[in-house]
Amino acid sequence: MDQEDATFWDKALSFLEPLWDALHFPLFHFNEKPFSFLTLIGILAAVIGLFWVANRVRRLLVKRILPHYRTNQGIAESIGTITRYLILIIGVIVIFQSAGIDLSTLSILAGALGIGIGFGLQNIANNFISGIIILLENPxxxxxxxxxxxxxxxxxxxxxxxxxxxxxxxxxxxxxxxxxxxxxxxxWSLNDRKVRIKLPFGVSYSEKPARVQQLLLELVDDIDGVMKEPGAEVWFVGYGDSSIDFELVFWTRKFIERPEVIRSQLYYAIFEKFEEENIEIPFPQRDIHIRSNHTQQQPPMAK
Known part of the structure; x- marks a missing residue:
């Protein structure tokens, strides 16, 4: 039995030795250092692990650590992304140096890459640098x-x-x-997530502006999503061809993403309120006066 086991391991080693030699066979030399297939696998595995760690650190910062300090979501995302970039840059340098790649010898490659960026990769480089500026300045x-x-x-x-x-x-x-x-x-929400909305409308010249103002302020006070402070206002903006023109001005946080929804709700409510209070909503009217310039021709007098 022992002899059979020894024969099995001898066969296994005889099979693995060529594979081991193939993995260590130098594929090329860089800076007088041989690079085998096993070296490339190690570098690839290290890079994959680096990306995994960088993504985990970013997620940990954004989802757990920074929210604990009540950091704004957008700022937390920026900090997480910048941290991820730093980890990747430092990690790649460490991996290459550990593999025996002297980065100072890559100056020629960097110059060629610069030429490529100047021609074909200009837009990509521009967008990447713009992304870094966005993360740093937070516009x-x-x-x-x-x-x-x-x-x-x-x-x-x-x-x-x-x-x-x-x-x-x-x-x-x-x-x-x-x-x-x-x-x-x-x-719309750089410093504060609230927005002012202006709602234009008009009433007939037979209506009292002060009464219209009072009714609208009472109406808007019951609309969900309209902020109490700062309060709503009714502006008298001018005299139109067929109406007295106003603007209902109010602030909202709830409908900053869907201002058209609160506009629609208020237009419905204003129409019903005006109908209930018998306030006329005018429509354009035109008076047309036709004048005749024809003169009656007199028949010639007989001689």
């Missing part, structure tokens, strides 16, 4: 309600190259980071 952050170009929605994620915006229709739109640096961005 926008996760959770903000923003408007850039024709896109309006909530920032759900800021990546290295792009930012994801979720619209009211639950559509995710991917916007390049450079758009937030080069163009104009409206941030």
């Amino acid at each position: 926008i952050k996760v959770g903000d309600r923003i408007e850039v170009g024709e896109v309006q929605g909530n920032v759900t994620e800021i990546k290295a190259r792009s930012t994801i915006i979720n619209t009211n229709d639950n559509i995710d739109i991917i916007v390049p980071n450079s758009a937030f640096i080069d163009g104009q961005v409206i941030n």
Whole structure:
């Protein structure tokens, strides 16, 4: 039995020795250091482990540590992302140095990469640098309600190259980071998540403005989502062709993401209130006066 076991292990070792030699066979030399297939597997495994650790640290900061200190969600996301980048950069340097790769010898490669960025990768580099600027300066952050170009929605994620915006229709739109640096961005919630909404309307000239103001202030006080402080106001904005023009001005936090919803609710409520109080909502009218310039021709007099 012992002889059979020895024969089995001899066969196993005889099979593994060529495999072991193949794994250690130098594929190429870099800076006079041989690199085998096993070395490349080790570097790959270390890089994969580095990304796993970086993502775990970021998630730990954003989900557990920073919320414990009541940190704003957008700021927590920025801190987590910057920390992840730092871990990746430092980790890659350590891995390469441990593998015997002298990074100072990569200057030629860096120069070639710079030329590539100058031509084909210019937009990618621009978006990446813009992403870093966004994370450092925080003109926008996760959770903000923003408007850039024709896109309006909530920032759900800021990546290295792009930012994801979720619209009211639950559509995710991917916007390049450079758009937030080069163009104009409206941030509805940069300092405070509240927004002022103006609701224009008009009444007949036969109505008393003071009465209209009183009714509207009583009405808006019962609407869910309208802030009590600062309170709503009714502005007398002018004399229209067919109506006295007003604006109902109020603040809201609840409907910062869906202002059209609170607009619709108030228009319904205003219509019902005016109908109940017999307040006329005018419509454009035009008076047309027709004048005739025809003169009656007299027949010629007979001689």
